[in-house]
Amino acid sequence: MKQESRKQEIVNAAAILFKEKGYSAVTMRDLATAMGIKAASLYNHIQSKQEILSTIIIELAEEFTTGMNQIVNSDHSAIQKLENIISLHIDVTLRNSDGLASLNNDWMHLEEDNLLYFEKMRNDYEENFRQIVISGVNTNEIKPNNIEIIVFSTLSTLRTLYLWYPKQKNIEADILKKDMISVLLKGLV
Amino acid sequence: MKQESRKQEIVNAAAILFKEKGYSAVTMRDLATAMGIKAASLYNHIQSKQEILSTIIIELAEEFTTGMNQIVNSDHSAIQKLENIISLHIDVTLRNSDGLASLNNDWMHLEEDNLLYFEKMRNDYEENFRQIVISGVNTNEIKPNNIEIIVFSTLSTLRTLYLWYPKQKNIEADILKKDMISVLLKGLV
DNA sequence: GTATAAAACTAACAATTGTTAGTTTTGTTA
DNA sequence: TAACAAAACTAACAATTGTTAGTTTTATAC
Numbered sequence A, B: 001m002k003q004e005s006r007k008q009e010i011v012n013a014a015a016i017l018f019k020e021k022g023y024s025a026v027t028m029r030d031l032a033t034a035m036g037i038k039a040a041s042l043y044n045h046i047q048s049k050q051e052i053l054s055t056i057i058i059e060l061a062e063e064f065t066t067g068m069n070q071i072v073n074s075d076h077s078a079i080q081k082l083e084n085i086i087s088l089h090i091d092v093t094l095r096n097s098d099g100l101a102s103l104n105n106d107w108m109h110l111e112e113d114n115l116l117y118f119e120k121m122r123n124d125y126e127e128n129f130r131q132i133v134i135s136g137v138n139t140n141e142i143k144p145n146n147i148e149i150i151v152f153s154t155l156s157t158l159r160t161l162y163l164w165y166p167k168q169k170n171i172e173a174d175i176l177k178k179d180m181i182s183v184l185l186k187g188l189v
Numbered sequence C: 001g002t003a004t005a006a007a008a009c010t011a012a013c014a015a016t017t018g019t020t021a022g023t024t025t026t027g028t029t030a
Numbered sequence D: 001t002a003a004c005a006a007a008a009c010t011a012a013c014a015a016t017t018g019t020t021a022g023t024t025t026t027a028t029a030c
Helices: A002-021 A028-035 A049-072 A078-095 A097-105 A112-138 A147-167 A173-185 B002-021 B028-035 B049-072 B078-095 B097-105 B112-138 B147-167 B173-185
Strands: none
Touching (some): A002 A028, A002 A049, A002 A097, A049 A097, A049 A112, A078 A112, A078 A173, A097 A147, A147 A173, A147 B147, A173 B147, B002 B028, B002 B049, B002 B097, B049 B078, B049 B097, B078 B097, B097 B147, B147 B173
16 A cells, blocks of 8 residues: 555665764654755654664564574575575665664664564574584585684674665675585585 | 873773664763762763763874874885884774773764774875885786775774784784784785 | 545654863872 | 862753644545
8 A cells, every 4th residue: 555655765865874874873853854855754654763773673583583494494405505694685685775774783673573583583593503603624625614604704794784785886696606616615624 | 180080980881882772872971970979079070971972982083093103104115114003903993902892892982083083094094005005916916806895894893803812812913913813814815 | 617535745852962161089199 | 178170960951853733735446
């Protein structure tokens, strides 16, 4: 319905502003100005500033959770699973790099239930990632370096893609995936 | 002098709060409470909230700039230079992981002169890093992957160390350096 | 062209923000 | 103990915050 699309416009505009200055530094008047309306008018479409933040973050977190679950439940090798995780991050980043800024930097401003829900998804995601790396080490697919360092260095790169990708103009998703797999994984093997 | 040390206590307390919630979400009353005093009393020691932020960030940025300049001006191989950069990041992270949160997430809240100064240091740092990678590729020390992807993936891991290191209890600097060099560089060679 | 719903508006609120002014307390030195 | 500086305090400010209430405009359907 129309209501939904106007709300989505607001959420999208908010994601851009949140990326530039962070959730706390963006006022409802900033957001209204970006939309070309007055602050009070925003409330015809959204319930609160907090709702905007949780809409952005929870939706993205659920995308990652769904994608990770599919990968975990597949019968691929550990390396293939890691390649699919890299692919997942790149796909999500291409689709919504603005929102990922909030997910990475403003999740702590979520309130009660959404905060707990987010933290659970994030922890589960990391634990799935860790188990895949561990199984890869056990099957000799992955060099036995410190597990935590492998998990951390790979995840930190994938989580920061949102900052870097929009600046690279002439790079296609497929090429990016290939190079990223090469740089992140070939060193581990 | 005493004044300086009290100011440093405030800056240190602020860095912890900024790490938890970001610069904009931390009020002077929050900071005062953490110090066990009233907000107005802070102003006996500091000039403004902004001064706290710039003290944290500029000092750290200058540390990185100094360290990078020494590495650039050395006559080591490209790989040795990269190893020294990893070592630099780990040293700075151990010394002041709280402040690095502000440097990474709140630099955009710096004002005019300090913002420009910071951005210049950051750009120079990245460019130095890039040139080292390029020279390493030219001397066949480094595999000829996409330069930007190598720079990005390595830097993003080093920049995120501040989030990860404090959670790892039983890991010493020397071991961390060795493992980090192994994970980040051995794959590139 | 009137009715209806969507989406904008004006005006205002109570709370919170960083900061200042002026005063009192604390601790040190002669 | 008198003097002095360091560091805390109380009280208040002007500006800004997210949000609400009530009203008007705009667009769509009959």
